[in-house]
Amino acid sequence: MxxxxxxxxxxxxxxxxxxxxxxxxxxxxxxxxxxxxxxxxxxxxxxxxxxxxxxxxxxxxxxxxxxxxxxxxxxxxxxxxxxxxxxxxxxxxxxxxxxxxxxxxxxxxxxxxxxxxFPSLPIVEKQEAVVVSQFSLRNMINQTIFSTANGENNKKMAGEYFEIKDNLFSVTSLDGHRISIRKTCLKDSYSEQSAIVPKEVLADLSKIMSGGLDDMVEMYFSKQYLLFHYEDTTVITQLVEGEYFHVKQMLSTDYETKIIVNRKQLLEDIDRARIMARDNDKQPLILKIAEDNLSLKIISDLGRMDAEIPVKQEGKDLLIGFNPNFLIDALQNIDEEEVSLYFTIPRSPVFIRDKEESYIYMILPVNFNADQVE
Amino acid sequence: MxxxxxxxxxxxxxxxxxxxxxxxxxxxxxxxxxxxxxxxxxxxxxxxxxxxxxxxxxxxxxxxxxxxxxxxxxxxxxxxxxxxxxxxxxxxxxxxxxxxxxxxxxxxxxxxxxxxxFPSLPIVEKQEAVVVSQFSLRNMINQTIFSTANGENNKKMAGEYFEIKDNLFSVTSLDGHRISIRKTCLKDSYSEQSAIVPKEVLADLSKIMSGGLDDMVEMYFSKQYLLFHYEDTTVITQLVEGEYFHVKQMLSTDYETKIIVNRKQLLEDIDRARIMARDNDKQPLILKIAEDNLSLKIISDLGRMDAEIPVKQEGKDLLIGFNPNFLIDALQNIDEEEVSLYFTIPRSPVFIRDKEESYIYMILPVNFNADQVE
Incomplete structure (x- = not known):
């Protein structure tokens, strides 16, 4: 040679x-x-x-x-x-x-x-090519991959669920505490396809793609493999076997309380609150919604932090606790200036979503000691 | 408060x-x-x-x-x-x-x-202030600190030797394999001063100073402490006790072979050679000087690398081995486009220095197996 x-x-x-x-x-x-x-x-x-x-x-x-x-x-x-x-x-x-x-x-x-x-790559028959822009695919991966699990106990949770239905492409991930969903419209309609793709592959794929709006990727689904092809490069991954979780049953559009809040401001305040959870990352952040005002409070061995943000409130007042890291993961993966949060009761999850449901982030609440409230 | x-x-x-x-x-x-x-x-x-x-x-x-x-x-x-x-x-x-x-x-x-x-800082009497620019002090530290030792066996080797003599300020470090010296002229003349300063302090000091050419630092020497003062900041360090090594005796200006070489080119070739020493960082780099040519060779379990650089040669031909990392440390801390290397025999150190001796880097050679030569 x-x-x-x-x-x-x-x-x-x-x-x-x-x-x-x-x-x-x-x-x-x-x-x-x-x-x-x-x-x-x-x-x-x-x-x-x-x-x-x-x-x-x-x-x-x-x-x-x-x-x-x-x-x-x-x-x-x-x-x-x-x-x-x-x-x-x-x-x-x-x-x-x-x-x-x-x-x-x-x-x-x-x-x-x-x-x-050297082991040869598996052969995947190139039947129907589902075409999506590198920009969309990369964003959808990055905006959901954080809520996958490690997969030691459940391999399916360590993958992301890809679904093609007509001209809609959706990516879903969940880890037992939260669900992340991103949807995008494709230019064409395709036959129904789905696959559970290991997250490691997607993390690597999102790094090697140029990510251009006009640079396209072809995806070929088969029973065992998913093949991504763009420019001079082909990526072939094994799929996780089995049926994915029935996510739809876990979603709901009902709510008792809705707030619209400045995303950046909320993000910064939760980020500050996290300092107090440094030694114990399970310390809940307590949200109190009342009178068009959101107060945040966290109390730990290190001390306490309080903050207030004006919001547009619809519906009942509410007191609810969350893992601050989960809120941050969702909020920092949204582009909008304002976000809407939908709550029902203190034991039910919050939904952060837009009207078109191009993104849905669901996060389960955390119980907290009533003594911490004041 | x-x-x-x-x-x-x-x-x-x-x-x-x-x-x-x-x-x-x-x-x-x-x-x-x-x-x-x-x-x-x-x-x-x-x-x-x-x-x-x-x-x-x-x-x-x-x-x-x-x-x-x-x-x-x-x-x-x-x-x-x-x-x-x-x-x-x-x-x-x-x-x-x-x-x-x-x-x-x-x-x-x-x-x-x-x-x-909170423990109060030691009190250092501010007698004579030795004034040097932050730019000089920072450079002199950074250009010598790499050849200090860890100090587990010898605390003095884990410090840098500061010496003031008339209007000359010199910083020296050594680790048993090599010596690094930097000298600079001061604006004024001072009484003779010296101190062994722990390297950790100097590393920190070089990071917090602005490093400006016109920003000055005052140094106050005392028996136990050295005080640095600039702008709103004061740094007080304990000194390493004892007498520093007699470095002058280890230096020599005699040589049998001298080469003048492009510093960047030599640096890049040695950096390439280091790849082959990845699994064994004691693998010597063999230098062969003959006919205005420097050939570099390194052989390891991974394979071998050969390179050639034209040089200006004075004196005898020579075959000598070095730890490539030590050569790189010295070469990357010199600003000049061309550097002069002075050798005597294969068992004696190389000196890299300029005419004025504003810098002197001495590196001991490494023995190598004669089988490796061809």
Whole structure:
């Protein structure tokens, strides 16, 4: 194998596929990136058990071939090579399995791994492509992923639920204390599709996509896999098996109290309140709604914090407690200047949502000691 | 005590004195910042065993008094308070020891500590002030501090040696493998002074000074302490006891081989070579000097790296090995485009210095296996 690259092309491709390289594993080939230049183009592949990424890299093939290289070492070497305009980077494999990387007067010789040991990516039939902008997909992931669970007890909670229905795409996550839902309209209508996608893959995907409004991603659903394809890159992930939670039953549009509040101001006050919960992150933040006023109070071993915010109130007065971190997670993932919070009774969840329900955040309340109220 | 502040004034003062607050200690008062408003101005003080910092903070005293507050909590609260132009921040102590911090509609109540428990700073007689620019002092610290030792076995190696002689100020550090020296001319002449200053203090000092060319620092030497004074801030540190190493005897200006080399190019090549030493940071980098050419080679379990740099050579050819990290530490702390390296024999140190000896970096070589040469 003899290949020529521009340094930056190679670095971009390594960074993308590097996200699917295992960092600590007993199967050392999974710590490698495969360079496959046997089919007329140079393809880089990373493949860890949960998902794999394949990216086509610009470059010249002087002699076809393939080799697997330890990803971290490979990336470090390429990154540090000289970068002068027009200089080419040269990668060659020798018969003894060594791989030579040369750029100007710097020469590295490292061990190449047998490419045949590298596990191939699963094959996903490309039937119907669901097309969504990178901008939407990235936002929907980032605005819901925080309310997934670790998945030690329940794998489904460690995934996000993707659902396509006609021209509506929705992403749902829940962790037992709260539910986050984001919906967006697609340009076309599609047959009904759904999948539980592991959150690690989505976190990585949201980082490697450009996120442009006009840059599209194609999603191909199959029973076991979901394939994302954009530009020169393909991401294939295994799906979590089973049926997702019946979220609709947990939602409600009834309310006894509604407040409309300045989102930034509320966020800042809760953020201040969190200082007092430093040593005990289960310390509830108590909200008192009365007379178009929201008072916030938190009391802990460190001391207490009080704050007040004017709100537009509809319905009854209310006293209710929440984990301040959960409120912050939801509020900081909303773009609007004002948000509406819907309550029923102190033991029922709050819903933060817009009229169109393009976002719904549901958070369960926390009990608190009545002594703390004054 | 009743005080009014502008948020930013208070934050700056807390950040400065916060550097002298212990973070993990059994003496909890040392985790506090003292606010002392009993002497007509508001003074903030942090004091851990090795050193203390005192800073005058702008503000209004409505009622004099003093209190000690847990530094981390205090800083977090002040940082997060609302910041609107003209808004004042109010701090008040109550008779029961509580401290109220108020800004707009946010109110914190935390426990204040008895100010009398707070250890006072040592008193240093201000005799002769040695004046140096913050720019020089900061650079001299940063350009030498890397070659201090941890000080588990030898406290003197964990300090930097400050020496004033006539109008010359020099800072020296050494760790058993290398010596770093920086010298600068002062505007005035002073009586002879010297001190071994703990490196932790210098690291903190270099961070809190503005570092301006026209901003001066006064240094007052005493037997046990060194006092730095600039603007509204005073830093007092204990000194390491004893006599410093006789560094002059270890220096030499004789050489058999001299090379002049582009500093940036050499730095980049050694940085590349370090990749190969990733799993074994004692792997020597082998330098071969011959025919106005410097070849670098490193061989490890990961593979090998070779590079070549043109140099101006004077004297004999040479083959010598070094810890690449030590060379990098020295080279990246020099500003010049070209540097001169002076060698004698493979078992003797290299000296990197300029003609005026405003900087001298000495590094001991590392033995290597002759098999590695080709």
């Amino acid at each position: 003899k290949l020529y690259f521009q340094k930056n092309d190679l670095i971009s491709a390594i960074q993308v596929v590097g996200r699917a390289v295992a960092s600590k594993t007993t199967i050392s080939i999974m710590e490698c990136i495969l360079i496959d230049a046997t089919k007329g183009q140079i393809v880089l592949i990373g493949n860890k058990s949960e998902f794999g990424i394949e990216s086509i890299c610009k470059g010249e093939i002087a002699e076809p071939g393939k080799v697997a290289l330890e990803a971290k070492l490979f990336q470090e070497i390429i990154k540090r090579l000289p970068q002068n305009e027009g200089t080419k980077l040269y990668i060659e494999t020798e018969d003894n399995g060594n791989c030579i990387i040369r750029c100007e007067k710097s020469v590295f010789k490292i061990m190449g791994r047998n490419a045949d040991e | 009743k005080l009014y502040f502008q948020k930013n004034d208070l934050i700056s003062a807390i950040q400065v004195v916060g550097r002298a607050v212990a973070s993990k200690t059994t003496i909890s008062i040392m985790e506090c910042i003292l606010i002392d408003a009993t002497k007509g101005q508001i003074v903030l003080i942090g004091n851990k065993s090795e050193f203390g910092i005192e800073s005058i903070c702008k503000g209004e005293i409505a009622e004099p008094g003093k209190v000690a507050l847990e530094a981390k909590l205090f800083q977090e609260i002040i940082k997060r308070l609302p910041q609107n132009e003209g808004t004042k921040l109010y701090i008040e102590t109550e008779d029961n020891g509580n401290c109220i911090i108020r800004c707009e509609k946010s109110v914190f109540k935390i426990m204040g500590r008895n100010a009398d428990e």
